Amino acid sequence: MTPMIDASTTQYLDRPEGRIAYDVAGEGPLVVLVPGMGDLRRTYRFLAPALREAGYRVATTDLRGHGDSDPTFTVYGDEVSAGDIGALIDALGEPAVVVGNSLAAGAATILASERPDAVRGLVLIGPFVRNPDVNAVLMALMRVAMAPAWAATSWKLYLPSLYAGRRPDDFDHYRAEVVASLRRPGYAKAFSETTRQTDHSPAEARLGEVRAPVLVVMGEKDPDFADPAAEAGWIGETLHGEVVMVPDAGHYPQSQQADLTASAVLRFLADLPRG
Numbered sequence: 001m002t003p004m005i006d007a008s009t010t011q012y013l014d015r016p017e018g019r020i021a022y023d024v025a026g027e028g029p030l031v032v033l034v035p036g037m038g039d040l041r042r043t044y045r046f047l048a049p050a051l052r053e054a055g056y057r058v059a060t061t062d063l064r065g066h067g068d069s070d071p072t073f074t075v076y077g078d079e080v081s082a083g084d085i086g087a088l089i090d091a092l093g094e095p096a097v098v099v100g101n102s103l104a105a106g107a108a109t110i111l112a113s114e115r116p117d118a119v120r121g122l123v124l125i126g127p128f129v130r131n132p133d134v135n136a137v138l139m140a141l142m143r144v145a146m147a148p149a150w151a152a153t154s155w156k157l158y159l160p161s162l163y164a165g166r167r168p169d170d171f172d173h174y175r176a177e178v179v180a181s182l183r184r185p186g187y188a189k190a191f192s193e194t195t196r197q198t199d200h201s202p203a204e205a206r207l208g209e210v211r212a213p214v215l216v217v218m219g220e221k222d223p224d225f226a227d228p229a230a231e232a233g234w235i236g237e238t239l240h241g242e243v244v245m246v247p248d249a250g251h252y253p254q255s256q257q258a259d260l261t262a263s264a265v266l267r268f269l270a271d272l273p274r275g
Helices: 047-053 078-092 103-114 136-145 151-162 171-182 187-197 201-209 228-238 258-270
Strands: 011-015 018-025 030-034 057-061 096-101 119-125 214-219 242-246
Touching: 011 078, 018 078, 030 047, 030 078, 030 103, 047 057, 047 258, 057 078, 078 096, 078 103, 078 201, 096 103, 103 119, 103 201, 119 258, 136 151, 136 187, 151 171, 151 187, 171 187, 214 228, 214 258, 228 242, 242 258
Parallel strands: 030 057, 030 096, 096 119, 119 214, 214 242
Antiparallel strands: 011 018, 018 057
């Protein structure tokens, strides 16, 4: 059976312009799981239970304008998402290891540089911590495809390519959830604004200031990078972190190769001081 998030467990964090949705369960050191752009916190439906069973307190949260968070925000991207994650950690009352996928990796990196008191460690999955080298024509086409009027349909068609390699058994069901979430009033616009406003250069500028231990997890077939191994290696070297390449996985190894990803994350967590 696919792990589900019980709507009754959803909590909300008040932020300027709207609320951020999250859930938290388990006992032990805090781990905060943050999805990427166009995704839901249920992307961690396999990793979160594994962490709880291993003795961690696990919070999963939706990005602003995504999932159960409000679509009322006017500003999106790495820097404001870093602020949201930091505010959630403060509300939960203890420093955390932050697990960030895609855009959320850049946000987590910014937070770690600005708030070393709040971040005990970073797990960066399929991470964008710098802007990709994309030609102007492709960028223009992407902006058109992600316009609010057809963003949900475009994302539905594009998602399978991001799951290069093995797909989770519940892929079709999960993709339907993601698309349905975008078709609610206001959410396609929020998603579109996220694609337009996101800039990873602030994350890249702060890489040298990160002192927290880092684990980089990259799918060997991640289509968002021309050379996933080279990108992961560069991030690992820059942040003095460990790199794990996940075979037969694209941009979402946390669900495509759930057991391998969980094992890597648990090994990393076990090596961190628990205080």
